[in-house]
Amino acid sequence: MVTATGVKAPAKAEGATARKKQGWGSGRIVAARVGVIVVVLALWQVLSGPLIPEYAISKPTEVAVSLWKVLTSPTGWTDIWATTVEIAVGFGLGVLIGTVLGLLLGTFPVAGRVLEPLIAAINGIPKIALAPLFLLFFGIGAWSKITIAATGVAFVVFYNLYLGLRERQRELVQVVEVMGGRAHHVLAYVTIPTLASPFFAALKAGGPLAILGVIGGEFIASSEGVGHELFNSAMALDASAEFAGLIVLVVMTLVLNGLLTQLDKYALKRLGLVPRKKAARTRA
Structure with missing residues (x-):
């Protein structure tokens, strides 16, 4: 891409701008999914027994x-x-x-x-x-x-x-x-x-x-x-x-x-x- 001054913008700057527009990358999405699963399993482990009968959900x-x-x-x-x-x-x-x-x-x-x-x-x-x-x-x-x-x-x-x-x-x-x-x-x-x-x-x-x-x-x-x-x-x-x-x-x-x-x-x-x-x- 050519700027108004006629100087070509660096390719790295264009790549960084594109990544910012895309938001979260695939790596962060996978990490977020794993995090949600870990949180659910932790809550399940903690709540089973004290709050929910263990015989129902183990x-x-x-x-x-x-x-x-x-x-x-x-x-x-x-x-x-x-x-x-x-x-x-x-x-x-x-x-x-x-x-x-x-x-x-x-x-x-x-x-x-x-x-x-x-x-x-x-x-x-x-x-x-x-x-x-x-x-x-x-x-x-x-x-x-x-x-x-x-x-x-x-x-x-x-x-x-x-x-x-x-x-x-x-x-x-x-x-x-x-x-x-x-x-x-x-x-x-x-x-x-x-x-x-x-x-x-x-x-x-x-x-x-x-x-x-x-x-x-x-x-x-x-x-x-x-x-x-x-x-x-x-x-x-x-x-x-x-x-x-x-x-x-x-x-x-x-x-x-x-x-x-x-x-x-x-x-x-x-x-x-x-x-x-x-x-x-x-x-x-």
Whole structure:
């Protein structure tokens, strides 16, 4: 940048000014988050017993001991693995079903108008209310939990793709067709870019629903899984084991969300849908 006197301002001064405008850096943000967690844990440790009954919320130290027992026991890892498999298979199956239905009914408008009220009616039923029905069909094994998870995910993916196809700009399709484009050109240049964002938004919304469905099914009837252990801990009034199971679920949720976020960024980058940064800033 050139000043009014014609002297070029130092680059370091410009960098310092930019940092001041940005406010807190990422390092300070991370430190603040850690500080908040430490304060909450300290208050929890101090208030448990004198102010809040210890049997209801336990203490962070006792939760840490229970979590260590889970992570160092074969039974704990068996439960974690069972729940992970159920979530992964249920999520994948739900994405597949929702994608196929969304593309089919979005591509054929007549079929969409005929079946949409029926799908909306089924979607209105709480998925956890379907759990006893799935348990009758598939038993207390993994497939009943997988089906519950897949049902919740499938509806989210279906509606995002179905509505995305309905909102696809017909003018763009006609332009591609006028230019001699075939069906695969319309798919590559119009349909996929239009559906990319809603599809990955559906994946991020469906991840927690898959976890909710699996844990709900394990609560109702199961012989293994994190939800099964959470239910047993609640019946035994073991608050520390209950919080340890919740920590495991939080970690699983963060891992799934992180994987979906990276997949979203990679796919959008490959499709050229990420806003490009300016190669150089304009100088004064």
